[in-house]
Amino acid sequence: MKRTSPILLFALAVLFFAFFVAIVGNMFTPHGASQQNLLARLKPPAFMTGSNPNFPLGTDRIGRDMVARLIAGLQMSLSVAIAGTIIGAVLGSLVGFMAAHFRGWVDEALMMLVDFQASLPFILITLTLLAFFGNSMTLFVLLMGLFGWEKYARLSRGVVLSAVNQPYAKAIVALGAGNGRLYIRHILPNIASALIVQVTLTFPQIILLETSLSFLGLGIQAPQTSLGQILGDGRDYLSTAWWISVWPGAVIFLVTLSMSIVGDWLRDRLDPMLRERAT
Amino acid sequence: MTRFWLLRILRTVLTLWFVVTFTFVVLRTSGDPVIALVGADATTEEVEQFRALWRLDDPLWIQYFRYIMQMATGQFGISYRDGREVFDIIAERIPWTLMLGVFAYIGAILIGVPAGIIAAIKRGSTFDNLIMATAVFGFALPNFFLGILLILLFSLSLQWLPSSGTGTIWHLVMPALTLATFTAGTLARFTRSAMLEVLDKLYIRAAAAKGVGYWKRIILHALPNASIPLVTIIGLNLGELIGGAIVVETVFAWPGIGRLLVTAVSSRDLAVVQGLVLVMAITMVLANLLVDLMYGLLDPRIRVKN
Numbered sequence: 001m002k003r004t005s006p007i008l009l010f011a012l013a014v015l016f017f018a019f020f021v022a023i024v025g026n027m028f029t030p031h032g033a034s035q036q037n038l039l040a041r042l043k044p045p046a047f048m049t050g051s052n053p054n055f056p057l058g059t060d061r062i063g064r065d066m067v068a069r070l071i072a073g074l075q076m077s078l079s080v081a082i083a084g085t086i087i088g089a090v091l092g093s094l095v096g097f098m099a100a101h102f103r104g105w106v107d108e109a110l111m112m113l114v115d116f117q118a119s120l121p122f123i124l125i126t127l128t129l130l131a132f133f134g135n136s137m138t139l140f141v142l143l144m145g146l147f148g149w150e151k152y153a154r155l156s157r158g159v160v161l162s163a164v165n166q167p168y169a170k171a172i173v174a175l176g177a178g179n180g181r182l183y184i185r186h187i188l189p190n191i192a193s194a195l196i197v198q199v200t201l202t203f204p205q206i207i208l209l210e211t212s213l214s215f216l217g218l219g220i221q222a223p224q225t226s227l228g229q230i231l232g233d234g235r236d237y238l239s240t241a242w243w244i245s246v247w248p249g250a251v252i253f254l255v256t257l258s259m260s261i262v263g264d265w266l267r268d269r270l271d272p273m274l275r276e277r278a279t
Numbered sequence: 280m281t282r283f284w285l286l287r288i289l290r291t292v293l294t295l296w297f298v299v300t301f302t303f304v305v306l307r308t309s310g311d312p313v314i315a316l317v318g319a320d321a322t323t324e325e326v327e328q329f330r331a332l333w334r335l336d337d338p339l340w341i342q343y344f345r346y347i348m349q350m351a352t353g354q355f356g357i358s359y360r361d362g363r364e365v366f367d368i369i370a371e372r373i374p375w376t377l378m379l380g381v382f383a384y385i386g387a388i389l390i391g392v393p394a395g396i397i398a399a400i401k402r403g404s405t406f407d408n409l410i411m412a413t414a415v416f417g418f419a420l421p422n423f424f425l426g427i428l429l430i431l432l433f434s435l436s437l438q439w440l441p442s443s444g445t446g447t448i449w450h451l452v453m454p455a456l457t458l459a460t461f462t463a464g465t466l467a468r469f470t471r472s473a474m475l476e477v478l479d480k481l482y483i484r485a486a487a488a489k490g491v492g493y494w495k496r497i498i499l500h501a502l503p504n505a506s507i508p509l510v511t512i513i514g515l516n517l518g519e520l521i522g523g524a525i526v527v528e529t530v531f532a533w534p535g536i537g538r539l540l541v542t543a544v545s546s547r548d549l550a551v552v553q554g555l556v557l558v559m560a561i562t563m564v565l566a567n568l569l570v571d572l573m574y575g576l577l578d579p580r581i582r583v584k585n
Contacts, residue, residue, distance in 0.1 A: 115290075116297045119567065120560055121522035128302070131544040131552040132309035208421050212526050215423045216541050231424065235530075238427065238442075239435050246431070249424035257419035 008265050011258035018255050022078050025071035030054075033072035034223055037063035042241045058243045060233065070247055073227040076220055077207055077252070080144055084206040085199055087145025092152025093195060097183055099153065100160035111157075114150040122147050123209065130218055140219060147209055148202035155198055159191040193270035200263030204256035211252050227252050284572070291568045298560040299350050302553050303343060321359070355554030360546060365554040369536060373558075375445070376524055376535030382451055383458035383520065391463035392509070395470025396497065399478060410467055417464030422523050426457040426530035443532035454531040458523050462516050469512045473505035480504070507578055514570030521559055 031037075037059065044051045045058040045066070052059070057066035099110040117125070126143045133139055163169055164187070172186050211228030213219030220226040227248040234244025313321075313329050321329075337345075349355075355365035398407040433453060434442035441450050477483065478501055486500050521537075528537035536555055543551035 112293075112297075116294060116301075119294050119564055120298070121518040121563070123522040123525060124556055124559055127525070127540060127544050128305060128552060128556050131547055131549060132305050134547075204419065211421060212423060215421075216526065216529055216545075218541065218544055228421075228423075231427070235427065238430060242431055242435075245424075245427050249421070249427060253420050253424060256421070257416065260415060260419055 007261060011261035014254050014258040015262065018074060018251070018258075019078065021071060022075045025074075026068075029065065029068045029071060031065035031068045033064065033068045033225060035064060035068070037065075039063065042237065044241070045243050057247055058241070060230075060241070060244050061237060066243060066247055069225060069230055070227070070251060073225050073230050073248055074251060076224060076226040077210060077228070078255075080141055080210050080220070080226070081203055081206045083141050084144030084147060084210070085203050087142065088148045088202060088206075089152050089195060089199055091145065092149035093156040095149065096153040096156030096158075097160055099157045100164070101179065101183075107157075110153065114153050117146075117150045123212065126209070126213065127218065130213075135218065135221060137220075137224070140213075144206050144210055147206055148198075151202065152195065152198055155194055156191060159194060160187055163187045163190060197263065197267045197270060200259060200266055204259040204263075207252065207256055207259075283575070287568060287571050291564055294564050295561060296347075298557065298564070299347055302350075302556060303346050306549070306553065307339075350557055355557070356550035358543075358548055358551050360548050360551075365550050368551060369539070369554055369558055372534060372536045372539050375533060376528070376537060379451065379454055379458065379528070379533060379535055380520055380524060382455040383462070386455055386459040387462035387466055387516075388513070390459065391466025392470050394463070395467040396474055396502070398467065398471045399474035400497065402475065407471075411471070414464035414467045417460045420460070422457050422461060423526050423530050425460060426453065426527060429453045429457060430530075443530075445534060450531075450533075454527050454533050457530070458520065458527045461519060461523060465512060465516060465519075466509070469508055470505070473508045474501060477501045477505045503577075507574065510570055510573050510577060514567055514573075517566045518563055521563065 031054075040052050040055060040059050041063040042061060043055050043059040043063070046053065046056045055065050055067070057070070059065055060069065095110050095114075099107040125146075129139070129143060160183070164182075169182060169186065172182055177186070210219055210226060211231070214226040214228030215232040217229075217232060220229050222229070230248040231245050231252075234241065234246075234248075237244055313326050353366045355369070357363065358365055358368055361368075394410050398410040401407050430442045430453065433440040440452055441447070442453075444450060483496060483500055486496050491500070524535060524537035525540055526537070527533070528535045529541050532538070536558070540552065540555045540559075542548075543555065
């Protein structure tokens, strides 16, 4: 499918805006994310009757400003997704490089782990570990980092295995370069585009996983908040205050949609071969 | 051929062994397994009784083998919340998830596959673009948010459908629809690309040249050849479906194993969590085995090669 540029521009604008708001948004809102206003509980957004001009997007069940809540939730969801993506990409690529370098039983053992993770829905693994070890922020972020590592591992292993046999790699080895230099300086740049494309695929998936878990009450815990948690909070108030759930849902949707569009475009730009294989 | 089947079954057994080992290791490294399984507020007497029952003073490797045997025979332990056998608790929830899953799956196939076929035939048309745009939307729309939007529209605004629970066939509509959306989007995309690959092939032109009708060409000549990647994706999507059921059942208060898992995790009813993980993992692994065996049936080339 051909991407027309207005859609891409829209997606880029959404992402830029989301990151911008997450970084500096606090400066523009007079309310704190956990600041309660019991006199202004469940106030509707500005365009509805009965709204309070101080709260343009309304308030939740204990009168917290939805704008401030959304900014805090966006900050959390984006940070967790960024941390998770980086951990997963570094860990996975490292595993892939090691499997390709050592081959033999190391390769077999690592790929078995990859197959194991790929054979189960990741949410199941996450829920098991959260249940047994109890929820903590550190564990949760690490778990988000475990998401998708197997994809990077498979990807980098495959690419490294074919790259070491390329003439350029052989030439570098013949010139006396060590393994570290060969992998980091010469092979990594050659597979960077494939890894970047993978990042654009896993990033929205981690956002969806984190928000799903937080929605279920099993992810980010109060007093911290995330977009999924706000959405889950609003579930009991759907008949009286739909905005508590709809705003964070819309933000999640827009961010993941934009990321997918940008990812598609990057895939076309960076690696036409990959595009052919993926479609 | 026998070698292919044997290897495949061996891999399946290996993965299952991995899963059981995974829960065993998690159970042992997360603290005292007795406390974990009977609950922190159990009396000393109960703890001792349990310890003796599971013979936890035996060497670790003996416990490990016994654990595998117990899991293999469905002895998942006892829920500390109501003291019932975990196996029974899970067994009575499974039909609900099956009902939901089967409806969602059939719905997804009935929507996704025809949409993909038509998009491929009418490649580049408005319809094609529309379907592909919808598929991208379905991919980015989190299922819990879709569920909430459906509740807002059909239960609260229009008041056509019940918002949660069970009782009538109408209760099934929104959970199944929510669960089907993601799968339908993925299926549409894969059907489209699989069909596009096949439609250019010479045998389709040969069939046309020989006078085979248009739809007969599509259904009898193109579709069977496009079905290999489709079966793969249908199999792979079972995982998405199980993951989706965990969320969707909670949104719609549907009494299946997904919702059971969420309540068990939040109340840390670990025996139930462990049993559910094993049941879900076994389902997935067996489904993947089934998919691989289907290849052989669908494509004689795979049968011969192996």
